[in-house]
Amino acid sequence: MTDTVKINRGLKGVYFERSQISDIDGRAGSLTYRGYSIHDLATQATFEEVCYLLIHGDLPDATQLAEFDAALKAARVLPEPVFDIIRATAHGHPMDVLRTAVSALAALEPDSHDASEAGFLRNGIRLTAQVPMIIAAHEAIRNGRTPVLPDMSLSHAANWLWMLKGARPSADAERLADVDFILHAEHGSNASSFAARVTVGTEATLHGAMVTALSTLAGPAHGGAAEDVMKMVHEIGKPENAAAYVAAKRAAKEPVTGFGHRVYRAEDPRARHMREGVRKLGEEMGAPGWYAILQAVVEAMSPYARHGLNVNVDFYSGVIYQLHEIPMDLYVPIFAIGRMPGWLAQCLEQRRSNILIRPLTLYDGAAPRDWVPLAAR
Ligand SMILES: CC(=O)SCCNC(=O)CCNC(=O)[C@H](O)C(C)(C)COP(=O)(O)OP(=O)(O)OC[C@H]1O[C@@H](n2cnc3c(N)ncnc32)[C@H](O)[C@@H]1OP(=O)(O)O
């Protein structure tokens, strides 16, 4: 038996379900949401339109968009006890605070156990609005400031920057955040979305699935990479040091963060937009050095590109946040803001044709043996 079973460690290359949400061609380096190219969405759409597209399956018309936008804005409310929880955990990593607050919302929202399609949708849209509020409130509280109230006249991206900084963002800063959210919104059966689907598979709540997703996103092999890239850039310090840094990592057989992907063998198509954002912003802000370090790392990694090892979406995003003076430990939470509609769409899809997700592990431990009483061990 042991010899005949084929094991796909890490479920590499395994299809576990059909999906109509997004499509990744890893060899071509292409990504579509509901059939629309990520390049068109990143250059033409707003995050609100992308949310609607992912959740409902089609682009909204003007009335549908206005209704969706109004629902998202109306959901910018946090129950008071959530602020107490944020205050009590304020010294923790923002991702731990966010996950704890979302978990608390499961107990605080009266309809969090509504497992109907409408219940998932209502709770999911509410959480999409609440997640940036939690992150911004935590950032204010840990710095001794009063959380900034949401501004209902602002878009999702602009309101996030407003609550984070307490100042109206420029049109360019708003668009950069919007594009960042669009690029991070959905990515098939990535680890956090898969984990969320496993939770929905047990007929658990949407809040439960979101807590699972947040826990899974936080790891450095997944959403935590942007924070690690920024730490790497600081460690490298100047472009001339990049080659030695990469050589040392390769010699130690350690991954160079921001490179590699389970599915892409060509460059991650999302990286193009982030790269352009870093280059442009760096020049505008008179700080081109960060981009130069990143490109020196890319150059040092170029011998491995032909083996399919290229930059992923998180390679460039950290520097954009750094140029906006956003603390490093907020990088993963920002990813979560963008990923909310993707997680929601995945949970809705799982719920509609639900099945318990329960694979097998092949036992190769100790052979059957006799019980040994404690005194005899
Ligand atoms: C939003 C996201 O989640 S994107 C991913 C963010 N994560 C990172 O950037 C962390 C760095 N990257 C990695 O650790 C990995 O590339 C992962 C976890 C993303 C993907 O891992 P896997 O799919 O298991 O790796 P994969 O099978 O593609 O690796 C193939 C080979 O490339 C190597 N490799 C993969 N990533 C890297 C890397 N970043 N640096 C150096 N070598 C790498 C592996 O060691 C492996 O080499 P081997 O065949 O000699 O053993």
Ligand SMILES: O=C([O-])CC(=O)C(=O)O
């Ligand atoms: O697809 C993956 O494995 C990881 C990823 O890029 C994402 O979640 O955006």
